[in-house]
Amino acid sequence: MSAAVAARPLEVRGLRARRGAHEVLRGVDLAVDAGERVVVLGANGSGKTTLLRAIAGLDAVEAGEIRADGVGLVLQQGALFPHLSVFENVALAVRLKGRPHDSAARAALAAVGIDRLDAMPHELSGGQQQRVAIARALALEPRVLLLDEPTSALDPDATREVERTLAGLSERGIAVVIVTHDLPFAVRTATRTLRLRDGLLAAE
C-alpha cells in the first residue's frame, strides 16, 4: 500500500464475540470508507449492539481484528449527561483530554445545528438530544462514528433532522456506521446496507 492511499477508517476482520454462553458474532468482516454511511439491519438480539460496542472497545471480544482510527459512539437515545448543559456535555471529554475544548464544542454543535448551548438536556426535544449526542462524539474529531438505533425514540420530523445531520457528517469525510431496525430510515440514509444474521454480516 503506498503512502498516498490513506488506510480505511474502519476495518474489522473475523470478529467473534459472545454474550454469556451465546456466540453472538461468529466472524464478522466489515470495511468502511471515509464518507460512507453503512447501515446494519438486523432483528432484535441479532448482535447489532454487540458489534458496535465491540468496535468502540466497550466490551471485550473473543477473536478477530479491529482497526479503527478514532471511533465515536452514539448510544441508544443519546445518553446525555443530565447534570451538564448542552455545551458542557460536548466539551467535557475534550477538556479532560487537555485540548482546547471551547472551539471544539462550539464547532461540533454548529455542525449538528444546535445553538442552545446553555440548555439542559431535558429541555431539548428528542431529535435535538440525539444531535447533541452526535456533537459530543464529533467534538473528539473521530474518523468513524457509530450510532446505535439513533431514531428509535424519535417522531418523523426529528428523524429527518438526524438524517440531515448524518448526511452532513459524510460530507466531512467521516465514516458512519448505523445499526437500526428502522427500515425506511435505513433506506433513506444508507450509502450501503448490510444485514446481520446468524452472527454473520452480509450485503442486503
Added chain:
Amino acid sequence: MRGALRLLAPLAAWCAACLLAVPSTHAAPQQPSPPLRWGADPSGGAPFAFFDPDDPSRVIGFGVDIMEEVARRLGRTLELHRADWLALYDSLEAGRCDVLMNGFEVTEERAAVARFSVPYFAFGQQIVVRAGEAGAVRTLGDLAGRRVAVLNGSASVDVLREAGFDDARILQYDDSLAPYTEVALGRADAALAESIIAAYYAGADARLAIVGEPFAPGTYAAVTRAADAELGADIDRTLRAMQADGALGEILQRWGLWDDAQRALGTERGAPQETLAKARGEPSGMSSAAAAIAPAIAKGAGITVLLTIVAMPLATVAGLFLAIARLSPRAWLRRAAVAYITVVRGTPLLVQVFLAYFSLPPLGQWIYAVSPQFLQAALDPLGGAAFLTLPPLFVGAMCLAANYAAYEAEVHRAGLEAVPAVQWDAARALGLSRAQTLRHVVVPQGVRIALPAIVNDLNSLIKDSCLVSVIGVTDLLGVCLGIGKARFTVPEMLVIAAAVYLALSVAGDLLGARLERRLRARGFGTLEAHARGAHA
C-alpha cells in the same frame, strides 16, 4: 452550594465565638506553674460541684471551694475538667486531669488502683422516704423487700448489698437528684445516699422526709494517679494544713456541712461562718430564671450546631469515598470499605465515643514510647506523649463524623448504583478514565439522587450529637440537664431542650430543601428518566 456556605459562615463564626467564650472556671493568670486540672461532674453534682442555679455558666459547690484553696496554696491555677461521673476515673488515668475530688468514697477496691488523699469529709448513709411514711421507717431493716433508689456506683450500693438487698430492689441512677424524684413519684420506696446528698436534695422537698440517723460511716478523699506521687503528697500536705488552720472547717460551715464527724477526722472548725443561701437545694421557678439560663442554652445549642456542621460534611465526603471504595474493582479496597462500614454500623455510637475518648490517650503514649527519636521530635510540638489526648469537643465531632460516614457510605452507594449503566458506557465511549467518569459523570448524579437521604441523616445527626455529652461536651442536652438538676427543673429543661432540637432540626431540613432545590434547578426534575435518555 455557595448559598449554603453564605448561610453557614456567620453561624460557624458564632459557634466559634461561643466556644472561645466558654468560661474557664477560675483563673489567676499571673501564675507560671501549669494549671491544676481538676476532674468533676457538675451535672447534678450538688453540693460538691454543680451549675449555679442563678448563673448556669458558673460551677459552684463546696468541692469547688476546697479545690480553689488547694490550688491557691500550691501556687497553681485551677482548671475544671468536666466528664460524666462514671468516666472521671478514666479521665484521670488517661491524663486528661490531674486530680479528682467529686465525692469519691474511700473503698478498698478503689484504693488498690488509685491513690487516695487524706479524707476531707466524713459522711454517713441517710435514708429518705415519702413524707407520709416518715413514721414507719427508721432503719434499713424497715425497708426489707422494698425498692431503694441510689446513685450509680456510690457507696450506698455496697451498703444495701451487704444488708441483703438483691439487685432487683436496688434501683441505680446516674445522678444525685433522680433517686429523690423517683421516691417522690412513687417508683421507689426509699432513697439511700450519703447524708450530705440527702440533706441537699431532700431537705427542702416537702414531699420527702429524712428519717433515722446516718449510719455506715465513710469518708471522701481526693484521687490522684498512683504514679503521680508528688502531686498526691502535695495535696495531702495542703489538705492537712487546711484541716488544721480551720480553712476546711470554714468552707464546710458555709455549705452547712459542719458536724462532729468532721472533728473526728481532725478538721478544725475555724471561725464561725454563715451558711450560704445556695447550700440548700431550693426548687426555683422557671420564669424568674429565663434571663439567667438563656445564654447558657444558647451556648449549648451553639455546641450542638458546631458538632453538626463539622461532623456532617466530613461524614458526607468520607462516606462518598467509602462508597466509591465499596464499588471499586480492587478486591482489597472493597473489603476494607465493607469491614469499616460493618464494624462502625454494628457498634453503638456511645461505645465508640467512650472508646475513642479513653483509648486514644494511652495509645498515643504507647506510640510515642515506641517511636524513634525523629518521630518523637515531630510529635513534640503536638503535645509529645499526649499527642492523642485530644479535647472532648474534637473527639466528639470526629466520632460523630466517623460513625455517620459509615451510614453515608450506604446512602452514597445507593445513589451511585442508581446512576444508569448507560452513563458509564457513554463516558467510556468518550474515552474517560474510571476516575474521570466517577468524578464528572457518576458522582454528581449519584449525590443528587442521595441528597434527600443525606438531609434525612443530617436531621438525625443533630439529635445523635447529644451522645457526646458523656465525655463532658457541654452540648444542648448537657447544658439543659445540668441546669435542670441544679434548679430542680429537669422536666421543664427537657421540654426546652426538645424545643431547641426541634428548631435546629427544622432549620436543617430547610437548609437541605434549599440545597435540593438548587441542584434540581440544574435540570434534575426527572433525573433518572433523562439519564436513560428517555424523553417521551
